[in-house]
Amino acid sequence: MATSTRSSLASFFLRLGRQVWVRAASFTVIAVLVVLVARFIGPLLPFSFSIDLAGDAVGSILEIIATAMLTVSTFSVTAMVTAFSAATTTATPRSTQLLIADPTSQNAVSTFVGAFTFSLVGIIALSTGYYGGQGRTILFVATLVIIGIVVFTLLRWISHLSTFGRMADVIDRVETAAGASLERHAESPTLGARPAVAVPPVTAAVHAEDVGYVTHIDVAGLDHLTHRHDIDIHVRATPGRITDARLPLAEVVGDVDQDVVAGVRRAFRVENHRTYEQDPRFGVIALSEIGSRALSPSTNDPGTAIEVLAALQRVLTRALRVDARPEVEYERVYVAAPRLSDLLDDGFRPLARDGATMIEVQIRLQKCLASLAATDPARAGAFQDAARAAYERSRRELDRPDGRTRRAAVREAWGH
Numbered sequence: 214m215a216t217s218t219r220s221s222l223a224s225f226f227l228r229l230g231r232q233v234w235v236r237a238a239s240f241t242v243i244a245v246l247v248v249l250v251a252r253f254i255g256p257l258l259p260f261s262f263s264i265d266l267a268g269d270a271v272g273s274i275l276e277i278i279a280t281a282m283l284t285v286s287t288f289s290v291t292a293m294v295t296a297f298s299a300a301t302t303t304a305t306p307r308s309t310q311l312l313i314a315d316p317t318s319q320n321a322v323s324t325f326v327g328a329f330t331f332s333l334v335g336i337i338a339l340s341t342g343y344y345g346g347q348g349r350t351i352l353f354v355a356t357l358v359i360i361g362i363v364v365f366t367l368l369r370w371i372s373h374l375s376t377f378g379r380m381a382d383v384i385d386r387v388e389t390a391a392g393a394s395l396e397r398h399a400e401s402p403t404l405g406a407r408p409a410v411a412v413p414p415v416t417a418a419v420h421a422e423d424v425g426y427v428t429h430i431d432v433a434g435l436d437h438l439t440h441r442h443d444i445d446i447h448v449r450a451t452p453g454r455i456t457d458a459r460l461p462l463a464e465v466v467g468d469v470d471q472d473v474v475a476g477v478r479r480a481f482r483v484e485n486h487r488t489y490e491q492d493p494r495f496g497v498i499a500l501s502e503i504g505s506r507a508l509s510p511s512t513n514d515p516g517t518a519i520e521v522l523a524a525l526q527r528v529l530t531r532a533l534r535v536d537a538r539p540e541v542e543y544e545r546v547y548v549a550a551p552r553l554s555d556l557l558d559d560g561f562r563p564l565a566r567d568g569a570t571m572i573e574v575q576i577r578l579q580k581c582l583a584s585l586a587a588t589d590p591a592r593a594g595a596f597q598d599a600a601r602a603a604y605e606r607s608r609r610e611l612d613r614p615d616g617r618t619r620r621a622a623v624r625e626a627w628g629h
Contacts, residue, residue: 233313233318233319233322233323236319236320236323237319237322237323237326237327239323240323240324240326240327241323241326241327241330243327244327244328244330244331244334244359245330245331245334247331247355248331248334248335248338248352248355249334249338251344251348251351251352251355252338252343252344252345252348254348254351269339270353271335271339271349271352271353271356272335272336272339272340274353274356274360275331275332275335275336275339275356276332276336278328278329278331278332278356278359278360278363279329279332279333279336282325282326282328282329282332282363283329285325285367286322286325286326286329289318289321289322289325289370290322292374292377293312293318293322295378296312296377296378297309297312297313297378299378299379300312300378300383303380303383303506304380304383304384304387304502304503304506305383305387305499305502305503305506307387307487307495307498307499307502308383308386308387308499308503310486310488310489311383311386311387311390311489312377312378312383312386315377315386317369317370317373317377318370318373318377320366321366321367321369321370321373324362324363324366325363325366328359328362328363331355331356331359332359335352335356338352339352380503380517381520383503384500384503384517384520384521384524385524387496387499387500387503387524388496388500388524388527388528390489390496390499391489391493391495391496391497391499391500391528392496392527392528392531392532393489394489394490394491394492394493394495394496395493395496395497395528395529395531395532395556396531396532396535397491397493398493398532398550398551399532399533399535399537400535400536400537400538401537401538402537402550402551403547403548403549403550404430404432404491404548405432405433405538405541405542405543406432406435406436406448406541406542406543406546406547406548407541407543407544407545407546407547407548408547408548408549408550409447409448409547409548409549409550410447410547412447412464413466415466416447416464416465416466417464417465417469418449418461418463418464418465419461419462419463419464419465419469419473419474419477419478420456420457420458420461420462421450421456421457421461421462421478421481421483422478423483424455424456424457425455425456425483425484425485426453426454426455426456426483426484426485426486426487427450427451427452427453427454427455427456427462427481427482427483428452428482428483428484428487428488428490428491428492429452429481429482429488429490429491430448430451430452430480430481430482430491430548431479431480431481431482432448432480432542432543432546432548433542433543434476434479434480435448435463435476435477435480435543435546436542436543436544436545436546437476438473438476438477438480439543439544439545439546440545442467442468442470442472442473443467443468444465444466444467444468444469444473444545445465445466445467445545445546445547446463446464446465446466446477446545446546446547447463447464447465447466447547448462448463448546448547448548448549449461449462449463449464450462450463450481451548451549451551452490452491452492452493453487453492453493453494453495453551456481456483462477462478462481462483463477463481465477493532493551493556494551494555494556494559496528497525497528497556497559497560498559498560500521500524500525500528500560501521501525501559501560501561501562501563501564502563503517503521504517504518504520504521504522504563504564504567504568505518505563505564505566505567507521508564508567508568508571508574509567515568515571515573515574518564518567518568518571518574519573519574519577521564522564522574522577522578522581523577523581525560525561525581526581526584526585529556529560529585530584530585530588533585533588533589533592534588553592553595554595554598554599557582557595557596557598557599558599561578561581561582561599561603562599562602562603564578565578565599565602565603565606565607566606569606569607570607575603575604575607578600578603579600579603579604582596582597582599582600582603583596583600586600
């Protein structure tokens, strides 16, 4: 149970840390604490620390920072929203969650909001006579440090904006997320459980309370239930599947009571939208959507589709080179692993369909699949089937003048 709790807490804090408001709130609290604590640091120092400040120098500086940070914060939020909108329009809406979780943009906005709060609270404290002479000096030093942090963050943020939300940036982000998810899947296809087997005829189906996508499964928690109640659990709704009245979360073999039902439901996180965390197909689908949109008649951008094919090749190549862990951690939990053919359909079928009339896309697709087949000869049949299906989709174009070139390209890619 301790392992299950640690896993759930780690997942919770990981997701919480990706929220922009969490980081902004943390920076704001730190800024307020620095302003308030400055009064008490002076008496604790073993020496006198004071600078002769002319007039209301600290207050004037804080007023300038407050005005500037309010403007910069507004500009930064606007830039982020514009990037999200551009990614949704030109790439795929499934990429926006990766842009929202971008640490550089979150740090920038949080720093500007924190500096604004620091200045505002500092001005209020100064106007109420909160500080003594040494406290004002410490506040002045803290203000200089804040200015240095803001300048560094602003320069980094300006550099980041030159690529943030652009097509290449979106493809790279989706590729990274898809690659991480696929490598985890390749290392442990069944999440540490036993591979799925035929479900016994007599089972108790546990359904989710709401209709939605399964985004995370706490397999350790399910395993704890199996030992505590002497049951077997067959997971039916793997990450990425939508659970409803037709598809249960799991089927339980053994005596089932309300505690078991509640425990099974707690082990599944059901949300309205899919995420990249445990869903190996979602990243592949997102990449395919980017390429498919680029091939639409209104966009007609085969170059982006070719970049997506290269990204898919890199992602799948890394996953194919990962050695699966043979040991089973959870003896009485059964999970079905996603099939390679499903991943290939998710990634290549939309590009083969929408790029059927574009010879450059078809040639790159065939070379990509041939390379993947050579990377993993044991599963080359799945890649050959995908290549054959893509070729059949474009056969109607073979009577055109470039048809012979296309056939030659296919033979060259596959070495025959």
